[in-house]
Amino acid sequence: MPPRITRRLAAMLAPLLLCACQASSQPAEDPPLAGAAIGGEFTLTDQHGQTRHWKDFRGKYAVVYFGYTYCPDICPTDVQRTAQGLREFRKAHPDLGAKVQQIFVGVDSQRDTPKVVGQFVSAFDPKMVGLSGTPEQLKAAASAFKVYFSKGKEENGGYLMDHSAITYLFDPQGKPLATLPTDQGAPAVAEELAKWVR
Numbered sequence: 001m002p003p004r005i006t007r008r009l010a011a012m013l014a015p016l017l018l019c020a021c022q023a024s025s026q027p028a029e030d031p032p033l034a035g036a037a038i039g040g041e042f043t044l045t046d047q048h049g050q051t052r053h054w055k056d057f058r059g060k061y062a063v064v065y066f067g068y069t070y071c072p073d074i075c076p077t078d079v080q081r082t083a084q085g086l087r088e089f090r091k092a093h094p095d096l097g098a099k100v101q102q103i104f105v106g107v108d109s110q111r112d113t114p115k116v117v118g119q120f121v122s123a124f125d126p127k128m129v130g131l132s133g134t135p136e137q138l139k140a141a142a143s144a145f146k147v148y149f150s151k152g153k154e155e156n157g158g159y160l161m162d163h164s165a166i167t168y169l170f171d172p173q174g175k176p177l178a179t180l181p182t183d184q185g186a187p188a189v190a191e192e193l194a195k196w197v198r
Contacts, residue, residue: 040144041053064170067107068111068163085189150162
């Protein structure tokens with residue numbers, strides 16, 4: 001190729017190459033919960049009767065939801081949509097999906113025994129970890145994760161639990177990244193996971 005043409009081609013490509021370099025050097029979008037003081041150490045019991053701590057989940061992305069097994073509507077809906085969204089994400093991205101652990105924390109210390117929590121989570125995903133604890137343990141965990149729960153008024157021998165309905169996503173170091181849009185369905189959950197799981 002003649003030198004004159006080579007110089008012209010280089011001059012034409014230079015701005016494009018510069019733009020490409022500038023675009024790739026721009027920082028990625030910050031996670032919505034970046035820097036938030038959400039999450040922290042806890043001591044709870046899993047569905048197999050084993051003591052678990054928040055640090056046990058380091059190295060994986062963690063999807064965390066506080067609810068209760070006797071919840072008539074919100075909890076099973078949120079957990080099901082999260083589990084389905086995670087399955088869709090795993091199907092589309094097997095390697096990345098293997099890095100995500102879904103965790104359900106049962107806040108009803110009276111009824112959410114390890115066995116009951118185990119039956120609850122296994123109905124949605126056998127890979128899900130179900131946790132329960134004493135009132136003191138659950139209160140400490142809820143405080144660390146900035147969620148609320150309280151026992152409602154007993155009627156006819158039963159009661160409901162008032163609680164936050166938030167599905168958190170944490171990075172492998174236990175830092176909060178985002179909340180998952182369970183209200184928008186499983187596809188939206190899978191899409192949100194794809195934004196932050198690397």
